[in-house]
Amino acid sequence: MTASPLLSVRDLTVDYPSRSGPVRAVGGVSFEVAPGSVLGVVGESGSGKSSIGYALMGLTDASHAILGGAVTFEGRDLLALSRRDWRQLRGNRIAMVFQDAMATLNPVMPVGDQIGEVFCFHRPDMSRKAIRAASLELLERVGIQDAARRIDAYPHQLSGGMRQRVVIAAAIALKPALLIADEPTTALDVTVQAQILGLMQELSREQGMAMILVSHDLDVVGDVCEDVVVMKDGVVVEAGHVDDVLSRPKHAYTMQLLNARPSFGGGHMQAEAAHG
Ligand SMILES: Nc1ncnc2c1ncn2[C@@H]1O[C@H](COP(=O)(O)OP(=O)(O)O)[C@@H](O)[C@H]1O
Ligand SMILES: [Mg+2]
Numbered sequence: 265m266t267a268s269p270l271l272s273v274r275d276l277t278v279d280y281p282s283r284s285g286p287v288r289a290v291g292g293v294s295f296e297v298a299p300g301s302v303l304g305v306v307g308e309s310g311s312g313k314s315s316i317g318y319a320l321m322g323l324t325d326a327s328h329a330i331l332g333g334a335v336t337f338e339g340r341d342l343l344a345l346s347r348r349d350w351r352q353l354r355g356n357r358i359a360m361v362f363q364d365a366m367a368t369l370n371p372v373m374p375v376g377d378q379i380g381e382v383f384c385f386h387r388p389d390m391s392r393k394a395i396r397a398a399s400l401e402l403l404e405r406v407g408i409q410d411a412a413r414r415i416d417a418y419p420h421q422l423s424g425g426m427r428q429r430v431v432i433a434a435a436i437a438l439k440p441a442l443l444i445a446d447e448p449t450t451a452l453d454v455t456v457q458a459q460i461l462g463l464m465q466e467l468s469r470e471q472g473m474a475m476i477l478v479s480h481d482l483d484v485v486g487d488v489c490e491d492v493v494v495m496k497d498g499v500v501v502e503a504g505h506v507d508d509v510l511s512r513p514k515h516a517y518t519m520q521l522l523n524a525r526p527s528f529g530g531g532h533m534q535a536e537a538a539h540g
Contacts (some may be wrong), residue, residue, distance in 0.1 A: 265392040269296040270338065270441055270474050277332035278315040278324065289315040300472040304485030304506060306521065307495030313478045317446045319411050321360050322350035338441065356386050359435040363447040365427035369419040376415030377428045377446035382437040402433040407463060439471055446478045461488055474513065482521055494518050
């Protein structure tokens with residue numbers, strides 16, 4: 265018998281209201297995430313990847329989106345949670361890292377305090393001193409050099425990579441069981457991208473934290489993920505173990521994504537497939 269999944273998504277739909285009627289961003293998506301495992305969600309821009317992430321974080325209310333299907337996380341029905349339950353769960357058992365750290369961080373608050381806010385909200389019993397110590401430890405853990413000094417820095421005083429490390433520190437502060445990372449390295453240059461992905465992989469292993477890595481980049485997914493879901497126009501066109509999907513894509517769209525990789529150049533996929 266296989267262990268029960270941490271997250272089970274069944275036939276998830278996300279509809280946004282518009283003047284000409286609801287627009288279907290996610291059209292019946294199903295997948296599972298085992299505890300501690302890493303799932304990649306890939307697809308071109310507009311394929312519905314972020315909408316899935318927002319739905320799993322209970323963040324679709326502001327868009328007046330209507331959700332359908334069934335989502336079970338740690339045995340709880342997420343689509344039935346109250347706002348109060350969501351506030352308790354979000355940032356605690358499920359956390360999310362977005363593409364743009366600058367948009368996530370408050371520009372007028374020192375980065376250490378922004379990590380501390382997570383503790384203030386979810387662990388009201390912690391003293392200020394304990395929160396500061398925990399925030400410092402997190403900054404060190406995510407590889408911020410000279411963390412004792414940088415804890416009081418404002419976001420604009422840090423590089424893009426360091427800012428994303430701060431965002432990751434805040435996201436993992438309460439040791440969530442699931443981290444959703446929505447294009448977490450897209451805004452960073454290639455060397456920094458690799459460092460951040462390596463860090464997230466390490467954290468996932470160390471803490472037994474499952475991840476959903478949303479990316480339009482198949483190379484990134486191939487490096488980091490065990491399983492992958494390929495999305496197009498709100499539906500899953502292909503899913504499976506990442507090695508199988510990348511080396512033996514079944515769907516024309518997956519092949520197209522593979523061929524579009526800058527590192528690969530056009531047309532190589534067929535050549536590789538021909539070689540077995
Ligand atoms: N808040 C929103 N209101 C209306 N439409 C939206 C909203 N967010 C996304 N969409 C639409 O839903 C579709 C999927 O978008 P999104 O989930 O952001 O895809 P991706 O992350 O793969 O780029 C797109 O057509 C997009 O325009
Ligand atoms: Mg997106």
